[in-house]
Amino acid sequence: QVQLVESGGGLVEAGGSLRLSCRVSGNAISNLRSGWFRQAPGKEREFVGSFSWDGNSIHYHTSVMGRFTISKEDAKNTVYLQMNNLKPEDTSVYYCALRAGGDPGAAASYAFWGQGTQVTVSS
Secondary structure (H helix, E strand, C coil): CCEEEEECCEEEECCCCEEEEEEEECCCHHHCEEEEEEECCCCCCEEEEEEECCCCCEEECCCCCCCEEEEEEHHHCEEEEEECCCCHHHCEEEEEEEECCCCCCCHHHEEEECCCEEEEEEC
16 A cells, blocks of 8 residues: 655745655555645646656656755655745645656646645745
């Protein structure tokens, strides 16, 4: 059974930074690829970035490119989303997810999801 647990959300002023963590447990996770999505109230779930477990394939949505960075720590089975220069429009619930294949930018490609963590950016 694959489980994902996010943490690190909170309230931050515009221009500030947060680091989200996603601790992954379960079988065969090294064969899976991680992704981060976000969903604001009344909006569809939006792709933020994706990361293959070997680190060779990384993609970001254009709206976060240059501000957000995905990384991982193998010893802790944890994927991170470092968010810098946050803007009020980044306010959302952020989710980490895992997929075996398919389009990295499509939520439907991901079979396993965390519970989400709220990020609120004040202006």
